[in-house]
Amino acid sequence: MAYEKELQVGIEASLSAAKLCQAVRGNIPDRIEKQDRSPVTIADFGSQAIICRALAEAFPNDPVVGEEDATALRSSEMSEQLAQVTEYVKQEIPNVSTEDVTQWIDHGNGEPSQRFWTLDPIDGTKGFLRGDQYAIALALIEEGEVKVGILACPALSLDLAPPLNEEGLLFVAVRGEGTKVRSLKTDEFTAIRVASPDDEEHLRFVESVEVAHGDQSQQSAIAQQAGIKSPSLRMDSQAKYGAVASGAAALYLRLPSPKQPDYRENIWDHAAGVIVAEEAGGRASDMYGKPLDFSVGAKLFQNRGVVVSNGSLHEAVLAALNK
Numbered sequence: 001m002a003y004e005k006e007l008q009v010g011i012e013a014s015l016s017a018a019k020l021c022q023a024v025r026g027n028i029p030d031r032i033e034k035q036d037r038s039p040v041t042i043a044d045f046g047s048q049a050i051i052c053r054a055l056a057e058a059f060p061n062d063p064v065v066g067e068e069d070a071t072a073l074r075s076s077e078m079s080e081q082l083a084q085v086t087e088y089v090k091q092e093i094p095n096v097s098t099e100d101v102t103q104w105i106d107h108g109n110g111e112p113s114q115r116f117w118t119l120d121p122i123d124g125t126k127g128f129l130r131g132d133q134y135a136i137a138l139a140l141i142e143e144g145e146v147k148v149g150i151l152a153c154p155a156l157s158l159d160l161a162p163p164l165n166e167e168g169l170l171f172v173a174v175r176g177e178g179t180k181v182r183s184l185k186t187d188e189f190t191a192i193r194v195a196s197p198d199d200e201e202h203l204r205f206v207e208s209v210e211v212a213h214g215d216q217s218q219q220s221a222i223a224q225q226a227g228i229k230s231p232s233l234r235m236d237s238q239a240k241y242g243a244v245a246s247g248a249a250a251l252y253l254r255l256p257s258p259k260q261p262d263y264r265e266n267i268w269d270h271a272a273g274v275i276v277a278e279e280a281g282g283r284a285s286d287m288y289g290k291p292l293d294f295s296v297g298a299k300l301f302q303n304r305g306v307v308v309s310n311g312s313l314h315e316a317v318l319a320a321l322n323k
């Protein structure tokens with residue numbers, strides 16, 4: 001098995017971060033607004049601190065390209081939030097100080113390089129605040145290729161066989177070795193595959209809950225043209241990739257929003273999900289069929305939109321988009 005240490009460290013840290021998120025969610029925190037007006041919570045900061053600490057200890061030479069930074073948290077207006085983050089992190093790692101926490105968070109401000117990690121400590125923060133889906137998404141990228149993906153979805157359960165019907169799932173993929181899933185509560189993994197072409201029941205598509213994150217009318221039209229008759233399943237975060245990888249849905253569509261046609265996707269919003277879907281037999285590309293290019297920085301500058309399928313549906317979707 002390849003990447004054994006990476007998996008062990010990544011899984012352990014992601015489980016610990018998931019516990020922190022679940023603890024914070026028992027008492028949904030205030031929404032803090034970032035400069036770009038998107039929301040962040042004390043759980044986003046705590047999750048990044050825990051995972052970056054583990055990566056820094058185990059792989060000191062690997063940069064981490066994470067979503068959050070601690071600049072705002074260090075300001076005097078946010079001292080109360082920093083104290084709260086530190087209290088939650090202490091439940092996972094005893095004896096930490098506020099300085100430790102901000103330093104670990106800022107370890108996640110690395111630059112993409114030949115080998116690096118990318119982290120979304122809470123993907124789908126809006127879902128997290130609403131009490132819906134969210135994910136902790138960690139991936140290892142080497143030479144522009146995603147090699148390992150670890151995707152924890154603490155609120156996800158799917159209408160499939162155990163363990164997928166249990167709430168709280170952890171998806172793990174290594175390039176060339178397949179995708180497996182376990183419940184957050186037990187440590188036994190099960191291999192998963194995408195939906196087969198003749199699986200009518202799961203011939204449906206997933207898309208974002210947030211209208212602003214895509215083009216829902218176009219997404220419905222394309223899905224229909226590809227032969228999907230049922231309405232979409234709306235879900236926040238990369239949990240959508242887990243749904244396709246396990247066969248609960250055959251397609252995930254994310255077409256550029258007409259209001260933000262120049263939006264470029266962040267690598268941490270896709271890297272873990274892409275390998276989880278691909279290693280389960282699925283296919284991921286942009287809306288023109290180009291593979292997602294993780295070698296050009298912190299965003300997918302060379303791609304527009306995202307299409308993830310069970311493989312068999314992919315060409316029909318691209319043909320519909322081409323029209």
Ligand SMILES: Nc1ncnc2c1ncn2[C@@H]1O[C@H](COP(=O)(O)O)[C@@H](O)[C@H]1OP(=O)(O)O
Binds near residue numbers: 124238
């Ligand atoms: N216009 C947009 N198009 C696509 N994705 C977006 C857009 N605006 C924000 N996002 C990203 O969507 C992600 C959530 O995905 P989903 O809707 O599938 O749950 C967030 O990480 C968010 O990034 P950011 O955190 O930079 O705002």
Ligand SMILES: [Mg+2]
Binds near residue numbers: 120122123125268
């Ligand atoms: Mg995100």
